[in-house]
Amino acid sequence: MDDKKRVCISFIGAGKAGVSLGAYFRSKGLEISGYLSRSRKSAISAAELTSSKAFTALSDLAAASDIIIVSTPDGAIAEVWEELRKCDIRDRIVCHLSGSLSSDIFDGIAAKSSFGYSVHPMFAFSGKDGYFEGVEKACFTLEGAKEKLGEVREIFMRTGNRIFVIDKSKKALYHASNVMVSNLVTALLSIGTESFEKCGVKKEEAIEALLPLIRGNIENIAKKGFPGSLTGPVERNDTDTIMKHLDVMEEDERLIYSLLTKKLAKLSKVKHPGRDQSKLLELLEKNL
Structure with a gap:
């Protein structure tokens, strides 16, 4: 031009x-x-x-x-x-x-x-x-x-x-990647917020309380990458806590939680290559 x-x-x-x-x-x-x-x-x-x-x-x-x-x-x-x-x-x-x-x-x-x-x-x-x-x-x-x-x-x-x-x-695959990190994240955040509401917190207060956690996670990914930004029960290989989460969820939520946790386990393996995840993976497979 x-x-x-x-x-x-x-x-x-x-x-x-x-x-x-x-x-x-x-x-x-x-x-x-x-x-x-x-x-x-x-x-x-x-x-x-x-x-x-x-x-x-x-x-x-x-x-x-x-x-x-x-x-x-x-x-x-x-x-x-x-x-x-x-x-x-x-x-x-x-x-x-x-x-x-x-x-x-x-x-x-x-x-x-x-x-x-x-x-x-x-x-x-x-x-x-x-x-x-x-x-x-x-x-x-x-x-x-x-x-x-x-x-x-x-x-x-x-x-x-x-x-x-x-x-x-590659257009369909490319667009799916965009949807997964935008629209589908919105759905996931909505599910998490609804769970918080069930604890007796108003919707507006739940969103406001969760936003620093959401922003912090995104900022950590930008700074440290996916494996480096991992925290929580999967990163600790805490099967007992994950089992408690699954026990209080509806069927659809358990499926989503299990699929995403399985992906997190793969990222955690990069960070902790020698860790035994067999118990965690067995639990997740039962809920898929």
Whole structure:
């Protein structure tokens, strides 16, 4: 991407990701041509936040853009592409922001002399008010046509974000990894909070009390890695305590607890390679 050439980026979809990224890109000196959305109100709002244009026709958006980012929900990407491919998009870079879908969703894009990519931000956007704090620390994963991959990478060289280029065949596994460390952690924290509530603590107080423990664990992982951050009964090989935990849990909770404890035992083995975990593992297998 030549610095002397003005590269215009447009967004189809004016939701949280599209608006936040547009505002972020603009703050880094990138040119935003505008937005098109099913909601005219949303497109106008996004355009105002990014000093760009609210388009009403795909053909106009395509004509004004070098890079077109489809920032709709995953289920709408194929539908948007079917309409976009009817436009003159020769030599355009077309991206989507899905974590689970690959660039293959842009079926037939090579025949349009265009280039398709998936560009996934490893970040949870909280609103569509143009607030993008924290995005500068986020990583992005890319995959797609080799021809203009360098130009897509150049966007993030300008913003300063770290990027990973992955194979399209790994998209589902990649997205599962993201879900496991974000959405599924939310579910696990919810289970833990509910258990604390059963001890007679109000929900709001339970969350507030547990947050320092949660934050401390994340900080320890960042500093020491997984084995080095281990504490608790698994790290001590305390089978008796783990048995007491399992005895007071519902069936589903016992299964989750046992599966995760089995994984923790493997991490603990790295830290304590000579330790005998046979009693612990036998207990866990009985609850799987």
